[in-house]
Amino acid sequence: xxxxxxxxxxxxxxxxxxxxxxxxxxxxxxxxxxxxxxxxxxxxxxxxxxxxxxxxxxxxxxxxxxxxxxxxxxxxxxxxxxxxxxxxxxxxxxxxxxxxxxxxxxxxxxxxxxxxxxxxxxxxxxxxxxxxxxxxxxxxxxxxxxxxxxxxxxxxxxxxxxxxxxxxxxxxxxxxxxxxxxxxxxxxxxxxxxxxxxxxxxxxxxxxxxxxxxxxxxxxxxxxxxxxxxxxxxxxxxxxxxxxxxxxxxxxxxxxxxxxxxxxxxxxxxxxxxxxxxxxxxxxxxxxxxxxxxxxxxxxxxxxxxxxxxxxxxxxxxxxxxxxxxxxxxxxxxxxxxxxxxxxxxxxxxxxxxxxxxxxxxxxxxxxxxxxxxxxxxxxxxxxxxxxxxxxxxxxxxxxxxxxxxxxxxxxxxxxxxxxxxxxxxxx
Amino acid sequence: xxxxxxxxxxxxxxxxxxxxxxxxxxxxxxxxxxxxxxxxxxxxxxxxxxxxxxxxxxxxxxxxxxxxxxxxxxxxxxxxxxxxxxxxxxxxxxxxxxxxxxxxxxxxxxxxxxxxxxxxxxxxxxxxxxxxxxxxxxxxxxxxxxxxxxxxxxxxxxxxxxxxxxxxxxxxxxxxxxxxxxxxxxxxxxxxxxxxxxxxxxxxxxxxxxxxxxxxxxxxxxxxxxxxxxxxxxxxxxxxxxxxxxxxxxxxxxxxxxxxxxxxxxxxxxxxxxxxxxxxxxxxxxxxxxxxxxxxxxxxxxxxxxxxxxxxxxxxxxxxxxxxxxxxxxxxxxxxxxxxxxxxxxxxxxxxxxxxxxxxxxxxxxxxxxxxxxxxxxxxxxxxxxxxxxxxxxxxxxxxxxxxxxxxxxxxxxxxxxxxxxxxxxxx
Numbered sequence: 124x125x126x127x128x129x130x131x132x133x134x135x136x137x138x139x140x141x142x143x144x145x146x147x148x149x150x151x152x153x154x155x156x157x158x159x160x161x162x163x164x165x166x167x168x169x170x171x172x173x174x175x176x177x178x179x180x181x182x183x184x185x186x187x188x189x190x191x192x193x194x195x196x197x198x199x200x201x202x203x204x205x206x207x208x209x210x211x212x213x214x215x216x217x218x219x220x221x222x223x224x225x226x227x228x229x230x231x232x233x234x235x236x237x238x239x240x241x242x243x244x245x246x247x248x249x250x251x252x253x254x255x256x257x258x259x260x261x262x263x264x265x266x267x268x269x270x271x272x273x274x275x276x277x278x279x280x281x282x283x284x285x286x287x288x289x290x291x292x293x294x295x296x297x298x299x300x301x302x303x304x305x306x307x308x309x310x311x312x313x314x315x316x317x318x319x320x321x322x323x324x325x326x327x328x329x330x331x332x333x334x335x336x337x338x339x340x341x342x343x344x345x346x347x348x349x350x351x352x353x354x355x356x357x358x359x360x361x362x363x364x365x366x367x368x369x370x371x372x373x374x375x376x377x378x379x380x381x382x383x384x385x386x387x388x389x390x391x392x393x394x395x396x397x398x399x400x401x402x403x404x405x406x407x408x409x410x411x412x413x414x415x416x417x418x419x420x421x422x423x424x425x426x427x428x429x430x431x432x433x434x435x436x437x438x439x440x441x442x443x444x445x446x447x448x449x450x451x452x453x454x455x456x457x458x459x460x461x462x463x464x465x466x467x468x469x470x471x472x473x474x475x476x477x478x479x480x481x482x483x484x485x486x487x488x489x490x491x492x493x494x495x496x497x498x499x500x501x502x503x504x505x506x507x508x509x510x511x512x513x514x515x516x517x518x519x520x521x522x523x524x525x526x527x528x529x530x531x532x533x534x535x536x537x538x539x540x541x542x543x544x545x546x547x548x549x550x551x
Numbered sequence: 552x553x554x555x556x557x558x559x560x561x562x563x564x565x566x567x568x569x570x571x572x573x574x575x576x577x578x579x580x581x582x583x584x585x586x587x588x589x590x591x592x593x594x595x596x597x598x599x600x601x602x603x604x605x606x607x608x609x610x611x612x613x614x615x616x617x618x619x620x621x622x623x624x625x626x627x628x629x630x631x632x633x634x635x636x637x638x639x640x641x642x643x644x645x646x647x648x649x650x651x652x653x654x655x656x657x658x659x660x661x662x663x664x665x666x667x668x669x670x671x672x673x674x675x676x677x678x679x680x681x682x683x684x685x686x687x688x689x690x691x692x693x694x695x696x697x698x699x700x701x702x703x704x705x706x707x708x709x710x711x712x713x714x715x716x717x718x719x720x721x722x723x724x725x726x727x728x729x730x731x732x733x734x735x736x737x738x739x740x741x742x743x744x745x746x747x748x749x750x751x752x753x754x755x756x757x758x759x760x761x762x763x764x765x766x767x768x769x770x771x772x773x774x775x776x777x778x779x780x781x782x783x784x785x786x787x788x789x790x791x792x793x794x795x796x797x798x799x800x801x802x803x804x805x806x807x808x809x810x811x812x813x814x815x816x817x818x819x820x821x822x823x824x825x826x827x828x829x830x831x832x833x834x835x836x837x838x839x840x841x842x843x844x845x846x847x848x849x850x851x852x853x854x855x856x857x858x859x860x861x862x863x864x865x866x867x868x869x870x871x872x873x874x875x876x877x878x879x880x881x882x883x884x885x886x887x888x889x890x891x892x893x894x895x896x897x898x899x900x901x902x903x904x905x906x907x908x909x910x911x912x913x914x915x916x917x918x919x920x921x922x923x924x925x926x927x928x929x930x931x932x933x934x935x936x937x938x939x940x941x942x943x944x945x946x947x948x949x950x951x952x953x954x955x956x957x958x959x960x961x962x963x964x965x966x967x968x969x970x971x972x973x974x975x976x977x978x979x
Contacts, residue, residue, distance in 0.1 A: 156919055237939070243940060329776070334953055349780055356953070372975075492580065494583075494679065494968075496968060497968070497971060501975055505978040506978055512665075513663065524678050528968060540957075541935075542926050544930075545928060545930025547800075547930070549807060549814070550934055
């Protein structure tokens with residue numbers, strides 16, 4: 124009996140996804156033609172509605188938080204889930220900020236005339252239907268919806284089950300406001316069933332969904348990459364390095380290492396491994412080590428590091444590959460730039476990598492040889508961020524090479540089409 | 552025993568792919584830094600070697616052709632497989648043409664200074680390792696390798712088993728020439744086992760392969776999309792329409808329809824369905840129908856079409872979705888532009904779609920509402936092609952929206968990285 128009920132629930136879950144994906148695609152066709160002014164008006168209305176109806180949202184969120192506590196979730200997870208008046212105000216203000224960003228749709232990226240007289244224009248258009256699969260933070264629900272609307276896309280949201288009540292409330296508030304303001308009905312879809320079959324179904328809706336963007340931990344992203352047939356943009360996992368070269372100015376290198384590790388350790392562009400040239404290892408680690416430890420950083424070092432910093436724990440192979448997202452730093456003394464490059468090639472996740480150096484040639488070699496979305500010379504890895512790059516809000520940070528790399532803003536939520544205007548040309 | 556032997560063969564096949572992918576990635580790192588002059592010299596040497604060693608290639612090809620005949624393959628398939636002095640000269644000349652195309656690597660796509668003084672440059676770089684999975688035409692082996700080398704990528708080739716001897720010979724010739732000319736050894740890899748496990752393995756080598764481009768029939772492309780975890784660019788399937796509007800000049804519309812259907816029916820940008828506005832259906836089909844039939848085109852029509860052209864067979868639901876790649880044309884009389892747009896949205900494969908019209912508003916509506924890589928006004932769909940667009944040679948035609956859409960030339964075989972130059976900046 125229970126198996127049968129499960130099977131029925133699964134069928135219902137799949138059906139919900141199919142229906143919502145079809146509705147999203149139908150709405151996407153209209154979204155593509157929506158003028159910027161209408162999109163901006165909708166974003167302002169959504170922001171306003173969030174403020175006006177915040178008690179409705181906070182009530183739903185309280186129920187999620189109670190259930191999470193009952194289920195014994197960690198305080199860190201509950202903090203991610205928790206909404207407050209202040210956090211809702213933050214979401215509203217993000218939506219308003221998106222109205223200030225330029226609309227990417229309709230940009231003529233390139234255009235040229237062919238010898239036969241054909242005029243070929245390459246015109247930016249929305250992707251169509253964007254599927255977001257994410258974990259507990261309910262702000263993703265609002266942020267992603269805002270960016271998708273401004274870029275002319277429909278969105279299908281699949282959040283974490285622990286945030287389901289919050290997400291239902293948030294989507295009701297923002298979708299009501301958006302539709303009243305002229306966004307085509309169906310453009311904002313939330314998968315409301317917690318059944319895993321729903322996510323599986325969403326990952327295989329190639330006919331209706333143009334791209335999937337997973338946001339969350341490594342497990343979530345891996346599951347989407349493994350199971351999706353819809354094209355995926357991999358985001359987020361960042362095992363970032365700072366390499367302090369032989370010629371690095373110590374004070375600059377210290378500030379960069381401390382900033383990259385400590386300014387916000389829980390994010391993907393934080394530094395996880397420090398590589399130090401052997402010629403300066405003793406001096407530099409002697410300076411930066413105590414400062415890191417004083418800030419609560421646990422150091423896990425290679426044997427040479429531990430000779431210099433006896434407080435350091437022993438680093439294992441796992442440490443070189445780890446994305447700690449915490450106040451832990453792996454430290455390795457390397458023979459030279461070549462060994463640093465080899466280490467980064469082997470363990471890096473192609474997110475953000477930095478060198479600190481005075482030498483022109485070392486800087487150039489590092490820039491050319493490191494394969495990552497963002498390569499820094501003499502700056503902290505923490506700048507890999509849509510806002511810091513000046514792109515405005517971001518929907519994620521791509522760590523793959525296809526389509527978009529690094530911070531993805533509005534433009535990265537578009538594709539293009541070729542528009543060819545002729546006067547009866549046929550091919551010879 | 553046999554099961555055990557199969558299992559061992561499969562293990563060997565997987566091992567071959569892993570080793571070749573690792574070698575390709577190692578070579579890709581050097582490829583990225585190879586100067587344009589070295590890449591062009593290698594392409595010229597490869598072309599020269601193909602001509603000089605053509606008998607070695609033709610002998611291997613004869614063995615493939617004999618085996619194909621023994622296996623009872625169709626003449627059409629054997630023709631695809633067959634090489635000749637002329638076809639080899641064609642491959643050599645394609646390689647030489649690629650030397651004339653601009654090198655996309657190193658282009659600064661955009662660059663700006665942030666208020667904190669950080670200089671951010673968005674620089675074009677190779678994708679890295681490109682996996683090609685394709686069917687019988689051995690020219691893909693050479694064309695794809697040439698484009699990958701010019702764009703600074705390493706390539707892993709997996710051709711059809713019926714062309715294996717030809718591909719082994721071709722790769723030996725071009726790889727020898729390329730490596731002598733300074734291309735890093737390992738940059739050109741051919742999977743030499745016919746075991747299907749090899750293709751499966753290649754599709755899941757996310758750590759080493761940056762993109763897969765399948766080229767071939769719908770079955771091949773579907774299999775890759777279904778099974779790959781490596782990012783895929785879907786190519787090729789084209790169910791293209793020509794819509795002849797109420798106001799279309801008949802002579803222009805006739806030429807476009809005949810060209811789009813007949814000039815080369817076996818390719819993806821050929822027209823498969825003609826949609827005609829009801830107001831002119833009787834006149835226009837009366838003109839174009841006999842001309843198409845005289846050229847050997849079989850017409851499969853909707854009921855209204857068959858009233859006008861009694862020679863037409865009855866079109867079924869399958870016909871609207873078919874990519875015939877043959878002298879067959881589905882014809883439907885539609886009420887108006889809206890119905891034409893709905894038909895294209897339902898059955899089109901987002902490849903190339905054309906309208907023939909005199910009306911500005913119809914043209915604009917068609918351009919805006921049709922979701923396809925190439926949207927034509929008053930021109931034949933047959934122009935969707937890298938050469939015809941002026942992009943030079945193409946590695947395929949993308950029918951997905953992520954990364955690249957339509958003809959993919961050298962630039963579409965690249966990604967970018969952000970290079971950030973600072974003077975010690977840290978994040979506040």
